[in-house]
Amino acid sequence: MIALIDYGAGNLTSVRKALTSLGAEFATPASPSECARFSALIVPGVGNFAATGALVGPWRDAIRAAVRSGTPLFGICLGMQWLFEGSDEAPEVPGLGVLPGRVVRLKGNAEERLKIPHVGWNALQAPRGPAGSAPQEKGSAPQEKGPAPHEAGLHGRILAGLAPGAHVYFTHSYAAPVTVDCMAETRHADTFSAVVERSNVFGVQFHPEKSSDTGLQIIRNFLEVTRGC
Amino acid sequence: MLTKRIIACMDVRDGQVVKGVQFQQLRHAGDPGELAERYNVEGIDEVVVLDITATLESRQALARTINAVARQIFLPLTVGGGIRSEEDAAAAVDAGADKVSLNTAALRNPDLITTLARRYGSQAVIVAIDAKRRGDGFAVYVRSGTSDAARDAVEWAREAESRGAGEILLTSMDRDGTRSGFDCEMTAAVANAVNIPVIASGGAGGLDHFADVFTRGHADAALAASIFHYADTSVSELKRYLREKNIPVRL
Numbered sequence: 001m002i003a004l005i006d007y008g009a010g011n012l013t014s015v016r017k018a019l020t021s022l023g024a025e026f027a028t029p030a031s032p033s034e035c036a037r038f039s040a041l042i043v044p045g046v047g048n049f050a051a052t053g054a055l056v057g058p059w060r061d062a063i064r065a066a067v068r069s070g071t072p073l074f075g076i077c078l079g080m081q082w083l084f085e086g087s088d089e090a091p092e093v094p095g096l097g098v099l100p101g102r103v104v105r106l107k108g109n110a111e112e113r114l115k116i117p118h119v120g121w122n123a124l125q126a127p128r129g130p131a132g133s134a135p136q137e138k139g140s141a142p143q144e145k146g147p148a149p150h151e152a153g154l155h156g157r158i159l160a161g162l163a164p165g166a167h168v169y170f171t172h173s174y175a176a177p178v179t180v181d182c183m184a185e186t187r188h189a190d191t192f193s194a195v196v197e198r199s200n201v202f203g204v205q206f207h208p209e210k211s212s213d214t215g216l217q218i219i220r221n222f223l224e225v226t227r228g229c
Numbered sequence: 230m231l232t233k234r235i236i237a238c239m240d241v242r243d244g245q246v247v248k249g250v251q252f253q254q255l256r257h258a259g260d261p262g263e264l265a266e267r268y269n270v271e272g273i274d275e276v277v278v279l280d281i282t283a284t285l286e287s288r289q290a291l292a293r294t295i296n297a298v299a300r301q302i303f304l305p306l307t308v309g310g311g312i313r314s315e316e317d318a319a320a321a322v323d324a325g326a327d328k329v330s331l332n333t334a335a336l337r338n339p340d341l342i343t344t345l346a347r348r349y350g351s352q353a354v355i356v357a358i359d360a361k362r363r364g365d366g367f368a369v370y371v372r373s374g375t376s377d378a379a380r381d382a383v384e385w386a387r388e389a390e391s392r393g394a395g396e397i398l399l400t401s402m403d404r405d406g407t408r409s410g411f412d413c414e415m416t417a418a419v420a421n422a423v424n425i426p427v428i429a430s431g432g433a434g435g436l437d438h439f440a441d442v443f444t445r446g447h448a449d450a451a452l453a454a455s456i457f458h459y460a461d462t463s464v465s466e467l468k469r470y471l472r473e474k475n476i477p478v479r480l
Contacts (some may be wrong), residue, residue: 011323014299046352047349108424110424115424116424117352117447121274123230142332212304215303
């Protein structure tokens with residue numbers, strides 16, 4: 001059973017619909033103490049980073065404890081940004097802090113008509129930045145096969161079956177930098193982390209529940225990870 | 230690279246898709262769920278459902294329609310037509326809409342833009358502008374194009390952006406349903422005046438019209454209804470054409 005964390009940031013209807021269509025069982029925990037009972041956690045969300053202020057305190061503690069115990073965590077859009085240390089959008093609100101780095105505002109480029117917010121379909125590319133072949137450090141992870149490291153594919157369990165150039169639907173103004181945890185980057189004037197993965201923590205800046213077949217594949221991959229735990 | 234979006238619009242009355250010419254003469258065009266599924270397979274980027282009657286009785290029918298469409302496709306879904314209050318918007322969002330499109334209500338009560346942007350985020354709020362050429366400018370009309378709002382489209386688009394709109398859906402009433410091409414001048418005038426995406430609408434007839442509005446018109450997205458409904462033009466054919474013209478699209 002997957003916990004879908006509802007903290008009032010945006011509408012969960014479409015995430016619910018996508019999970020239902022893939023046959024996933026999920027529920028919305030009413031209190032932080034329930035988190036420990038779930039086999040995986042999803043933190044969705046859209047809007048201002050300040051909305052994650054609702055998670056500061058007991059929720060943040062419970063989710064951190066679940067991650068430490070190996071429970072898979074999937075952050076979507078604002079939920080992915082929250083995995084980092086914090087965001088310039090609401091500097092007073094701490095992120096979950098399970099991934100190093102800080103979320104910053106995209107600059108866009110007026111001359112090239114690259115507007116902010118970044119709204120629409122854009123491509124996932126293999127990160128050229130500090131990633132390379134990012135090691136999966138968690139000792140208990142048995143599936144070390146994955147795609148061949150030097151193939152021109154995308155790395156990460158969350159991106160299984162997807163090739164560079166796959167398009168997904170974005171709508172955001174802030175984004176995380178490309179760090180060692182980046183599995184796919186996207187370019188919109190700036191290059192930012194579109195997909196992150198570190199051991200049992202996963203995040204996507206776009207909306208997989210709105211990204212047609214590619215998005216559903218990513219959610220299916222997370223469900224697959226969940227089953228392996 | 231961010232791609233140009235192709236958006237299919239369904240004008241819905243009593244749960245069925247209909248389409249008019251210059252806001253009149255409605256023709257029946259099919260079941261919304263079935264159409265949405267066909268568009269998804271063909272590679273549409275987004276779907277808009279417009280309730281063109283927007284009477285009280287049609288509200289529940291609309292919720293059913295949104296639900297039927299949202300169950301079929303995992304794409305961004307916008308709902309518009311008769312959204313007059315925060316409650317109307319909440320009903321559309323609860324039924325599965327990702328964005329709501331405000332038209333008459335936004336002009337009558339511009340605070341509604343801000344209220345909805347605070348509640349759902351700017352990305353969820355589209356301000357729809359129906360406009361006609363008049364002199365050097367573009368006159369805004371409301372109430373399904375029946376009433377002169379005494380505003381200019383460029384100036385109203387700027388205000389909508391400053392109040393929290395996330396996108397502008399700009400319809401040329403002169404071109405709507407005529408298949409004579411988008412109004413590229415009007416689209417460019419608005420697109421150059423705001424920093425949020427502009428969706429061009431009204432007049433799509435041929436493949437070249439889309440290429441035109443993305444280049445000359447500086448549109449971020451283009452919306453069409455009838456040419457997709459009656460399967461004159463498939464979305465995949467359109468996108469292959471645009472790719473050949475070096476316009477970035479999702480294939």
